[in-house]
Amino acid sequence: MNIGRIKRSINALLVNGTLILIVLLWLIPVVGIFVSSFRQRFDIQTSPWWNVLPHRGWVMTKTIDPRELELDTNSPMTVEGITATFEEMQAGVEEGDTRLVWIGNRRIGNIQIQKKDWIMPGGLTLDNYQQVIQGKNIRITHADGTVQTVRGDDFSVALLNSLTVAVPSTIIPILIAAFAAYGFAWMRFPGRRFWFILTVALVVVPLQIALVPVLRDFAGLSLNGTFLGIWMAHTGFGLPLATYLLFNYISQLPRETLEAAFIDGASHFTIFTQLILPLSTPALASFAIFQFLWVWNDYLVALIILGPDPNVRVVTMKLASIVGDRGQDWHLLTAGAFVSMLIPLIVFFALQRYFVRGMLAGSVKG
Amino acid sequence: MTKFGQTVEKEQKSAGKVVAWILRVGLAILIPVIAFFFLYQGFLFLRAGNAPKWVIAVVAIVWGVGGVAILYYLFNKLVESLSPDWTERLQPFVFVGPAIAMMIWFLALPAVRTFYFSLFGRNGPPALPVTMIFTNPGEYFTVVAAQFVGLSNYAAVFTDRLMLSALRNNIIFWIGIATPLTVIVGLLVAVLADRSKFERMSKSLIFMPMAISFVGAGVIWNFIYEVNPPGTPQIGLLNAVVVAFGGQPHGWTNYTAIAPWNNLFLVIIVVWLQTGYAMVLFSAAIKGIPEEIIEAARVDGATEIQVFFRIMIPHILGTIITVTTTIIIFTLKIFDVVWVMTGGQFGTDVIATQFYRQSFINRNSGYGSAIAIVLLLAITPVILYNLRQLREQEAFR
Amino acid sequence: MSKFSKILGVLVLATVILAACAPATTPPPATAAATEAATEAATEAATEAPTTDCAEGYDFGEIVGPAGGFLEKALAGEYSGTTVTVDGTQTDPDDRKMKCGWAAFEEATGITVNYVGNKEFEARISIAVDAGQAPDIADFPQPSLVRRFAEQGKIIDVGQFLSDDYLNQTYIPSWLELATMESPDGPIVAGVFNRYSAKSLVWYPKDDFEASGYEVPETWDELLALSDQMVADGSTPWCVGIESQAATGWPATDWMEDVMLRTTSLENYDAWVAGELKFDSPEVKNAAEVIGEIWFKEGYVYGGRDAIVTTFFGDSPAGLFTDPPNCWLHRQANFITGFFPETAKPDVDYAAFYLPPIDEQYGRPLLGAGDIYVMFNDRPEVRALIEYFTLPNSVSGFLAEGGAFAAQKSATPEMYSIPLEVSLAELFGTATSFRFDGSDLMPGEVGAGSFWKGMTDWASGSADLDTVLKEIDASWPE
Known part of the structure; x- marks a missing residue:
């Protein structure tokens, strides 16, 4: 009995230990940008993000102008009691808690005396978020006192656009797919099998091939650059998978329930809205999450259908434009990336509890 | 939908069939068309208004979603008001029709078009008016034939060195490593x-x-793979670790000295992104295993590992197959991560990036289309497998 | 149903809440006084007109178009109220400079110019043109891409309304030759050049450079001697970075072209660009080896050979501005000033010298690249804007702030606001020949593909020079 208990606690330790290790591995990249998004541009470029933790490092205590010492840099020199050659000094000479570094070259350089000490975190700022979220000009005061005016990135409008794109692009295909899935599963009509196979086959068509024809059709309907256009595009591209997965679920619902309803004289439409939809909530919710994430994170379809008009720009386009415009403006990229993650995370956490059953319908039985 | 042309028959039943087909096809197309018309009118109205942006957004969402729902409702009412016989005939098409119409428009037709383009050279098939087939068929077909290249684009796909390395990456790294x-x-x-x-x-x-x-993921992973000159502080985590252990910092994804293994660093990103999907489905499947079975095995003295392999795995095999196939489809189509991280340079090209570059940047529409069709064909075994599985399910007997 | 409608409700509600907050974003509570300043600045900025983004001196006064042309009619207000759409790759800060140059046109004609550009331009324009959704005008940085559209008959011939006389009067022959392309209906003038950047420049940290007693080299040998001196002084002479995401390798092609012009004849250069002189030829190989002598020499490049392919080209010059400099020399076109730190001052913190000749018999060649404006839709107001692009007024935003030169003959030194740019423009007056960026003229498969890729593989050491050159040759489309 005792051995069993020990065994069990070792087991628990093993299980939780491995799990925590994996979770940490998964978390590190996100923590990296989260921390970085609060750091200043210069800090991000010159020191790693984990330096925001208190750590031991070299702190400069004194700078010496080598020209004042009139040193001969071609032979070993003695500075502050440390003797070394020029090359050694360039690499840094350590003696106990002191380090001597020659910064620069023989002609214009200086010698730094550094001491090892605890470096406390600091210099975190919310400016990055402010610059990313607001659309107006923003004045930023740098550490050295200079003031700089920059154009904000106006994520607030992009977030609104993304929501306007993503919510209908999630609900409309699910609605259409649910009707179709019900039709395929519980109605008899000629060509049922053919159309269903076509649906499954279309799951694999890469959407890139549709860009030119769809854009051309949309041009005829003057749908380019409109939200309606992109809703339709996402609906079209998302339907095969939605229909296929919802079919898997809806076709597995207990036949007796439906038959009972039919006997009571209910119509297909009534059964669908009153019975099937409520019963399928887990499947609908879980697919909603995936479709929402997919649409929210889409860049290509938005770029082609919505075009580069700033009024309809979505978050991913905004983010990509920061990558493109400013090269390595890490401080804005990290803040922007984090802002763009927030809504999908909220949606995920809100719908998570429906995730228990759903996607896997049909396969549970194995 | 091609069926109705052939039925010109004497029986009343057949005549009814023809009418039924016309009505069915009509319904399938009519619902989306009417839906579109209403939505579009609403948009014109919204665009004309000067309401604040968020009001427009909310109205647009309610209008779009509500509009579609109401349309289904109305059409169903219409069909149900007919005689029961007709209701039964037409109702499935109210349910299924709009989905099929949308899928044909957005995916099936473009796929057929792409195949047609893949048989032509760089500039695609000649841009002649379709009416010419009837007015001047001789010239039409001569011009088309002149630019027709047959399967030579496909031959190029399988001989081009870059394409071959893209295929290798897709098969070895993306299907072979990333998926499992x-x-x-x-x-x-x-x-x-x-x-x-x-x-x-x-x-x-x-x-x-x-x-x-993917754009965000690119940003995030730059903080892992970023490289600085040796001797300066490494701001990329991986290089910081490597340097701490006395190694040399590298750019990893573009470290061609280890090619093709630099692809692994892209694979890691995708595994990081997609594991959540696999986990959610597996987790739900495991919850579906009756607790008694596992407990019984434990009582019988099975070790945890035996429980896992002998009980859990067989029980969730269906889910494992579903997850694996969806991830294979995803990795075959993989594009964004590669495009964002390396642009396909350093030997990391995949089929989709090659397609994108050839079609849209080099404007070689014939070759680009052929690549897309190869991608489609590559996925076909996966579909066939999936279809076989479905056939085994009772719903389709 | 109820659960589902709840979810729907949550989503809609979330939208409303977010939307309601969005336009009036309250600034997050910040620690420093910076926030106050920021909000203040924001409210100020909101009332300001957009043109205040432009630097001083961007207004060149009266616009005079070609006699009897569409610009003249536009200036008379004939097309007032119309809109012209321009697409391109330029984003902040270049798009701003472009718009500054166009502001005078918009004001004088009442035509709205709507610029919609981003980095995905190449793919986007391709899809848009195929779908019949082309913008009115597109700004192409690579003439080779335009050639494809011209061959497929997608481009409007600007020669229809711009006379040869006028074009000859406006442009030097090189630009006109480049703009003339084959179409299904014979040769057309596929567009007009507008601004260009000069590539044969080496940037250096002027103040530190002078304080160290270094001198600007006049010959290639002096350049190498200077580099050796710097190494002997314990510093690293060069900063080289060719990383540019999907376009990694393009800065290396510029090096190749510059050295080709200095080590072989113009005829050979032209033959090379046209695909007649193979990459595998001794001339091209020699050029690469000359570059290798700098790139791969121990201690010459900051960060060593590895850093070349992993350093973002825009970050690469950062080494010039550290104190003391991490590196002293950086070869790049003049657009690179846009990537310099905002605090760096021209003629104080940095300056540029002409990349010295290698072999005297080839003179002082100049390598440049320019943007060509191509017309896709033929409407009078679009023609008027094309005519405006043939005037230096349309480049005023760049001339005022730096970053590009005007391609038109009528541009005068007085139009440049930055002394350094004037001296560079004058420097080019001494050039004996001018050639366009070769990789931008080669077919996309090479000039925006295998050439970049090959140079990257060679620089990183993953393939040797011979292999790389053969592969580039093999990728040349029939």
């Missing part, structure tokens, strides 16, 4: 989380990367 890795890690997390006290939290955190766009 995602499945295994996903399964491991699902099993561990199931028996852990931190189940909810750990699952949420593993799922989190799925909420990140």
Whole structure:
């Protein structure tokens, strides 16, 4: 009995230990940008993000102008009691808690005396978020006192656009797919099998091939650059998978329930809205999450259908434009990336509890 | 939908069939058309208005979603008002028709068009008016034939060195390594989380990367792979670790000295992104295994590993197959991560990036289309497998 | 149903809440006083007109178009109220400079110019043109891409309304030759050049450079001697970075072209660009080896050979501005000033010298690249804007702030606001020949593909020079 208990606690330790290790591995990249998004541009470029933790490092205590010492840099020199050659000094000479570094070259350089000490975190700022979220000009005061005016990135409008794109692009295909899935599963009509196979086959068509024809059709309907256009595009591209997965679920619902309803004289439409939809909530919710994430994170379809008009720009386009415009403006990229993650995370956490059953319908039985 | 042309018959039944078909096709097209018309009118109205942006957004969402729902309702009412016989004939098409019409428009027709283009040279098929087929068929077909190249684009796909390395990457690294890795890690997390006290939290955190766009993922992973000159502080985590152990810092994804293994660093990103998906599905499947079976095995003295392999795995085999196939489809189509991280340079090209470059940047529409069709064909075995599975399910007997 | 409608409700509600907050974003509570300043600045900025983004001196006064042309009619207000769409790759800060140059046109004609550009331009324009959704005008940085559209008959011939006389009067022959392309209906003038950047420049940290007693080299040998001196002084002479995401390798092609012009004849250069002189030829190989002598020499490049392919080209010059400099020399076109730190001052913190000749018999060649404006839709107001692009007024935003030169003959030194740019423009007056960026003229498969890729593989050491050159030759489309 005792051995069993020990065994069990070792087991628990093993299980939780491995799990925590994996979770940490998964978390590190996100923590990296989260921390970085609060750091200043210069800090991000010159020191790693984990330096925001208190750590031991070299702190400069004194700078010496080598020209004042009139040193001969071609032979070993003695500075502050440390003797070394020029090359050694360039690499840094350590003696106990002191380090001597020659910064620069023989002609214009200086010698730094550094001491090892605890470096406390600091210099975190919310400016990055402010610059990313607001659309107006923003004045930023740098550490050295200079003031700089920059154009904000106006994520607030992009977030609104993304929501306007993503919510209908999630609900409309699910609605259409649910009707179709019900039709395929519980109605008899000629060509049922053919159309269903076509649906499954279309799951694999890469959407890139549709860009030119769809854009051309949309041009005829003057749908380019409109939200309606992109809703339709996402609906079209998302339907095969939605229909296929919802079919898997809806076709597995207990036949007796439906038959009972039919006997009571209910119509297909009534059964669908009153019975099937409520019963399928887990499947609908879980697919909603995936479709929402997919649409929210889409860049290509938005770029082609919505075009580069700033009024309809979505978050991913905004983010990509920061990558493109400013090269390595890490401080804005990290803040922007984090802002763009927030809504999908909220949606995920809100719908998570429906995730228990759903996607896997049909396969549970194995 | 081509069926109705052939039925010109004497029986009343057949005549009814023809009418039924016309009505069915009509319904399938009419619902989306009317839906579109109403939505579009609403948009014109909205665009004319000067309401604040958020009001427009909310109205647009309600209008779009509500409009579609109401249309289904109205059409169903219409069909149900007919005689029961007709209701039965037409109702399935109210349900299924709009989905089929949309899929044909957005995916099936473009796929056929792409195949047609793949048989032509760089500039695609000649841009002649379609009416010419009837007015001047001789010239039409001569011009088309002149630019017709047959399967030579396909021959090029399988001889082009860059294309071959793209195929290799797709098969070895993306299907061969990324897919099983995602499945295994996903399964491991699902099993561990199931028996852990931190189940909810750990699952949420593993799922989190799925909420990140590829553009965002590119930003995030730059903080891992970023390289600075030796001797300066490394701001990329991986290089910081490597340097701390006395190694040389590298750019990893573009470290061609280890090619093609630099692809692994892209694979890691995708595994990180997709494990959440696998985990969620596995986790739900594990929850579906009756507790008694597992307990019974434990009482019989089975070790945890035996329980896992002899009971859990067989029970969730269906899910494992579903997850694996969806991830294979995803990795075959993989584009964004590669495009964002390396642009296909350094030997990391995949089929989709080659297609994109050839079609849209080099404007070689024939070759680009052929690549897309090869991608489609590559996925076909996966579909066939899936269809076979479906056939085994009772719903389709 | 109820659960589902709840979810729907949550989503809609979330939208409303977010939307309601969005336009009036309250600034997050910040620690420093910076926030206050920021909000203040924001409210100020909101009332300001957009043109205040432009630097001083961007207004060149009266616009005079070609006699009897569409610009003249536009200036008379004939097309007032119309809109012309321009697409391109330029984003902040270049798009701003472009718009500054166009502001005078918009004001004088009442035509709205709507610029919609981003980095995905190449793919986007391709899809848009195929779908019949082309913008009115597109700004192409690579003439080779335009050639494809011209061959497929997608481009409007600007020669229809711009006379040869006028074009000859406006442009030097090189630009006109480049703009003339084959179409299904014979040769057309596929567009007009507008601004260009000069590539044969080496940037250096002027103040530190002078304080160290270094001198600007006049010959290639002096350049190498200077580099050796710097190494002997314990510093690293060069900063080289060719990383540019999907376009990694393009800065290396510029090096190749510059050295080709200095080590072989113009005829050979032209033959090379046209695909007649193979990459595998001794001339091209020699050029690469000359570059290798700098790139791969121990201690010459900051960060060593590895850093070349991993350093973002825009970050690469950062080494010039550290104190003391991490590196002293950086070869890049003049647009690179846009990537310099905002605090760096021209003629104080940095300056540029002409990349010295290698072999005297080839003179002082100049390598440049320019943007060509191509017309896709033929409407009078679009023609008027094309005519405006043939005037230096349309480049005023760049001339005022730096970053590009005007391609038109009528541009005068007085139009440049930055002394350094004037001296560079004058420097080019001494050039004996001018050639366009070769990789931008080669077919996309090479000039925006295998050439970049090959140079990257060679620089990183993953393939040797011979292999790389053969592969580039093999990728040349029939």
